[in-house]
Amino acid sequence: MGKKVLVVDDEQPIVTLLSYNLEKAGFQAVVAHDGEEALAKTASEQPALIILDLMLPKLDGVEVCKRLRQQQIMTPILMLTARDDEFDKVLGLELGADDYMTKPFSPREVVARVKAILRRTELVQPVAESGERLVIGQLEIFPERYEAAVGGKPLELTPKEFELLLHLARHKGRVLTRDQLLSAVWNYDFAGDTRIVDVHISHLREKIEEDTKKPAYIKTVRGLGYKLEEPKRHE
Numbered sequence: 001m002g003k004k005v006l007v008v009d010d011e012q013p014i015v016t017l018l019s020y021n022l023e024k025a026g027f028q029a030v031v032a033h034d035g036e037e038a039l040a041k042t043a044s045e046q047p048a049l050i051i052l053d054l055m056l057p058k059l060d061g062v063e064v065c066k067r068l069r070q071q072q073i074m075t076p077i078l079m080l081t082a083r084d085d086e087f088d089k090v091l092g093l094e095l096g097a098d099d100y101m102t103k104p105f106s107p108r109e110v111v112a113r114v115k116a117i118l119r120r121t122e123l124v125q126p127v128a129e130s131g132e133r134l135v136i137g138q139l140e141i142f143p144e145r146y147e148a149a150v151g152g153k154p155l156e157l158t159p160k161e162f163e164l165l166l167h168l169a170r171h172k173g174r175v176l177t178r179d180q181l182l183s184a185v186w187n188y189d190f191a192g193d194t195r196i197v198d199v200h201i202s203h204l205r206e207k208i209e210e211d212t213k214k215p216a217y218i219k220t221v222r223g224l225g226y227k228l229e230e231p232k233r234h235e
Helices: 012-024 035-045 061-070 086-094 107-122 159-170 178-186 195-208
Strands: 004-008 028-032 049-053 077-081 099-102 134-136 139-142 147-150 218-221 225-228
Touching (some): 004 035, 012 107, 028 035, 049 061, 049 107, 099 107, 134 159, 159 178, 178 225
Parallel strands (some): 004 028, 077 099
Antiparallel strands (some): 134 139, 139 147, 218 225
């Protein structure tokens, strides 16, 4: 069987449509119709990815996302929102969703997004313990293990936060635009919503920087984008 994808939506036609298209693409679809069932199915089925509607009975998608991340369950989450509402999208991303799509959507695009998210996590199967290690100041990144630490203390990063950090680290000292980051980390080949990048950068800073207002690692280059650099000694 293919990788399990948990589809969480209270609208049966959407569940049926997504399940059909996922299974046609070689995935195994598991379904839940409310937030409580979503948490239970995540624990029992251990899906590779969760497609999570924002508006759900019992617990909404934002609450489900928040609870999973609080339990350190870092399964990638693709959030669905019924309205093109900036607040919803940004809130979902801030709570640890990896990506979002607005209804109505094309099932083919949902499957493409699922494949793109999973392709990135598949690239990094655990290899030997002595695998590649990137060191920048107090920051250590272990690409094969999807792990990072600052000053020896492990960081709790979502898959997308890790990928963004790794991409910045592999281009240390180089300014990367938001569109370049969207293309590289989210596999978007078009100028998408760059707010998704800003939200994830702000998360990384909260986890990595001692002072988020004066970041030592991830610098904003006004009008251009972001760069990751070695902290200066006095910082």
